Amino acid sequence: xxxxxxxxxxxxxIFSKPATIQYPREETPVEPDARGRQYxxxxxxxxxxxxxxxxxxxxIRMEKIPEGYEVPKxxxxxxxxxVDYFKCIYCYRCVTVCPTKAYVVTNExxxxxxxxxxxxxxSLSTLKKAGQEPSQxxxxxxxx
Amino acid sequence: xxxxxxxxxxxxxxxxxxxxxxxxQHPAVHEPILIKVYxxxxxxxxxxxxxxxxxxGIEKLAEKKSFYxxxxxxxxxxxxxxxxxADCYVRALEHILDKEPPPRAKYLRTxxxxxxxxxxxxxILAVTAEIVGFDTLFMHMMRDRELIMKAKExxxxxxxxxxxIMVGGVRRDLNTEKIDKLKxxxxxxxxxxxHYWRVFEEDVTLNxxxxxxxxxxxAQVTSHGLLGPVARAxxxxxxxxxxxxxxxxxxxxxxxxxxxEGDCMARSLVRFEEMQVxxxxxRYILNHLPGGEAVPxxxxxxxxxxxGEAFTTVEAPRGELTYYVMSKGGVNPYRVKIRTPSYxxxxxxxxxYVGHTIADVPAILASYDPCISCMERVTVIDSRRGIRxxxxxxxxxxxxx
Amino acid sequence: MxxxxxxxxxVLKPIENLLKGVAIMKPGRVVALLESxxxxxxxxxxxxxxxxxxxxxxxLVATDLKEEGKIRIDYYINVLEKNQYVVLRxxxxxxxxxIESLLKEAPAALPGECEAYDLLGVIFEGxxxxxxxxxVPEEVAGKGIFPLRKDAGV
Numbered sequence: 001x002x003x004x005x006x007x008x009x010x011x012x013x014i015f016s017k018p019a020t021i022q023y024p025r026e027e028t029p030v031e032p033d034a035r036g037r038q039y040x041x042x043x044x045x046x047x048x049x050x051x052x053x054x055x056x057x058x059x060i061r062m063e064k065i066p067e068g069y070e071v072p073k074x075x076x077x078x079x080x081x082x083v084d085y086f087k088c089i090y091c092y093r094c095v096t097v098c099p100t101k102a103y104v105v106t107n108e109x110x111x112x113x114x115x116x117x118x119x120x121x122x123s124l125s126t127l128k129k130a131g132q133e134p135s136q137x138x139x140x141x142x143x144x
Numbered sequence: 145x146x147x148x149x150x151x152x153x154x155x156x157x158x159x160x161x162x163x164x165x166x167x168x169q170h171p172a173v174h175e176p177i178l179i180k181v182y183x184x185x186x187x188x189x190x191x192x193x194x195x196x197x198x199x200x201g202i203e204k205l206a207e208k209k210s211f212y213x214x215x216x217x218x219x220x221x222x223x224x225x226x227x228x229x230a231d232c233y234v235r236a237l238e239h240i241l242d243k244e245p246p247p248r249a250k251y252l253r254t255x256x257x258x259x260x261x262x263x264x265x266x267x268i269l270a271v272t273a274e275i276v277g278f279d280t281l282f283m284h285m286m287r288d289r290e291l292i293m294k295a296k297e298x299x300x301x302x303x304x305x306x307x308x309i310m311v312g313g314v315r316r317d318l319n320t321e322k323i324d325k326l327k328x329x330x331x332x333x334x335x336x337x338x339h340y341w342r343v344f345e346e347d348v349t350l351n352x353x354x355x356x357x358x359x360x361x362x363a364q365v366t367s368h369g370l371l372g373p374v375a376r377a378x379x380x381x382x383x384x385x386x387x388x389x390x391x392x393x394x395x396x397x398x399x400x401x402x403x404x405e406g407d408c409m410a411r412s413l414v415r416f417e418e419m420q421v422x423x424x425x426x427r428y429i430l431n432h433l434p435g436g437e438a439v440p441x442x443x444x445x446x447x448x449x450x451x452g453e454a455f456t457t458v459e460a461p462r463g464e465l466t467y468y469v470m471s472k473g474g475v476n477p478y479r480v481k482i483r484t485p486s487y488x489x490x491x492x493x494x495x496x497y498v499g500h501t502i503a504d505v506p507a508i509l510a511s512y513d514p515c516i517s518c519m520e521r522v523t524v525i526d527s528r529r530g531i532r533x534x535x536x537x538x539x540x541x542x543x544x545x
Numbered sequence: 546m547x548x549x550x551x552x553x554x555x556v557l558k559p560i561e562n563l564l565k566g567v568a569i570m571k572p573g574r575v576v577a578l579l580e581s582x583x584x585x586x587x588x589x590x591x592x593x594x595x596x597x598x599x600x601x602x603x604x605l606v607a608t609d610l611k612e613e614g615k616i617r618i619d620y621y622i623n624v625l626e627k628n629q630y631v632v633l634r635x636x637x638x639x640x641x642x643x644i645e646s647l648l649k650e651a652p653a654a655l656p657g658e659c660e661a662y663d664l665l666g667v668i669f670e671g672x673x674x675x676x677x678x679x680x681v682p683e684e685v686a687g688k689g690i691f692p693l694r695k696d697a698g699v
Contacts, residue, residue, distance in 0.1 A: 031297050034302065089305075092301075204692055240571065367601075369603065382601070479606075492655060
């Protein structure tokens with residue numbers, strides 16, 4: 001009868017560790033190439049706006065790069081994409097259509113926040129600011 | 145009924161009819177439906193269906209977005225079967241473009257779809273067990289289902305929403321390291337599934353609640369257009385993977401699973417055997433992946449589509465899912481029509497509840513496999529006392545309403 | 546009878562006399578063009594030929610062809626015996642979209658017909674379950690708008 005194996009299993013489970021991952025004491029095991037937060041690396045971006053056109057939920061807006069940043073020559077219009085992380089569905093369409101592969105991908109999955117977040121800071125940090133080096137650098141792994 | 149003395153000259157007998165809405169309030173569901181069940185005592189005498197809680201403005205929205213944006217839109221119609229929706233839509237686009245994906249991409253698509261079938265069946269079987277009162281089994285199955293979700297994350301990059309399929313192939317490839325990880329996961333999952341299968345076949349409670357309940361004859365199945373495991377459990381051998389033989393299904397070891405009884409237990413057992421077939425297919429794919437490219441360069445795909453129309457079918461875990469895509473040239477589609485299997489399975493089976501007890505209704509509904517994790521609250525209207533009580537689906541199923 | 550170069554495929558032989566034309570939809574679905582009054586007869590003929598369990602009614606797709614002033618209705622039937630899909634294609638005029646309901650012959654058509662009525666305004670005569678706000682939310686249905694029409698403005 002199947003009753004016996006179930007009983008044995010239940011008894012075994014009483015004495016073993018719970019199967020739930022005790023977050024935040026333990027880290028959840030996430031794959032290194034899981035689809036997490038992404039942002040544009042402005043040292044490669046040319047300002048073509050393709051990512052804005054293709055984005056399914058229209059989460060990307062093109063904004064002018066503010067004064068004081070050294071913009072590479074290839075970005076003639078001096079615009080850059082800002083991803084609104086609350087609208088983004090993390091489908092990575094922007095990553096795959098970019099003609100210069102300018103998007104940096106990470107597996108950052110801790111995306112909950114109570115204030116609106118976007119990629120302005122992260123993207124601007126990849127540019128030199130009048131004499132300084134890029135502050136944050138590329139924290140992710142450039143996959144393609 | 146007792147008669148009042150003197151004053152009245154007639155007594156009107158009001159049978160205790162209880163109107164029980166088996167209804168969804170959860171916005172996250174794909175096909176929420178309100179089934180009003182009129183019961184006399186314990187037996188159902190009439191049932192009605194009311195829909196519209198979560199209307200898919202998706203078909204209208206799809207006409208406003210481009211073909212490629214619609215791939216992501218269609219993948220979000222259902223949380224559980226998102227890869228099959230995207231696959232069906234993309235295959236329709238490929239027919240319009242007259243383009244075929246490379247063999248490696250076909251195998252990878254099949255892999256993801258079979259993984260989805262595995263975790264979807266585990267979910268509905270766990271929910272069936274929970275509804276009849278077997279909570280422990282529900283918890284155990286959900287724990288083992290996490291292994292499949294991990295496998296999906298390894299392949300597609302996300303546990304649930306696999307934005308994996310693109311016109312001309314898939315969006316990521318597998319390397320040997322990932323294939324090894326996947327094989328290990330499948331080796332862990334297989335004995336667990338066999339264990340649960342044995343539990344379903346032998347356990348006394350499950351047998352009492354599911355055998356001989358919700359019987360459907362083959363004629364009822366075809367005339368009402370029921371699909372998927374519901375049809376196959378009544379003997380109708382229909383499976384889109386056989387009819388259309390799309391992607392890699394012509395080459396992998398695939399067989400249609402049918403049973404003759406047509407009751408709830410038969411549907412659950414059909415799902416178990418389908419999981420077995422899925423495991424075999426996944427293992428075959430991991431061992432026999434053809435070489436070559438699988439990922440198209442998305443920047444080179446055509447933006448404008450030629451005129452044309454296509455009708456594709458796919459075997460979602462719940463049944464046959466059909467997509468109709470019509471293009472009149474240009475960047476946006478002219479018409480996208482999605483007919484999901486729950487559409488037929490849930491709405492057309494409303495007349496079949498009559499004659500069963502109220503406690504059977506959730507069990508039968510769960511065996512048709514709607515997206516049921518939403519249907520948590522049920523209102524019991526006691527018409528005699530005029531009281532409304534909120535009762536959870538589980539209590540209803542256990543007869544504590 | 547049709548005078549087009551395609552010969553009548555085997556699966557459509559039972560409804561030969563009703564055909565106005567034949568076409569093929571990708572990827573290999575046989576399309577039978579019919580008058581709107583012939584659809585029920587065609588379904589009955591197909592059912593008589595293939596039996597109760599030999600086919601099932603799968604999908605109903607209604608499309609608004611605004612430029613041509615018509616609404617096109619497709620009935621998709623899966624003929625299990627021949628392992629083939631048959632499409633019964635018909636048109637109804639856009640300003641008076643009435644067609645006989647298939648409900649008596651194929652109860653499976655119920656959700657398809659209700660949806661076509663709610664979203665496009667096609668009236669299926671003989672279907673007692675047609676009502677607005679079946680799928681469409683009250684705010685839109687209350688204004689008498691059929692959302693899927695091209696001039697709906699939603």
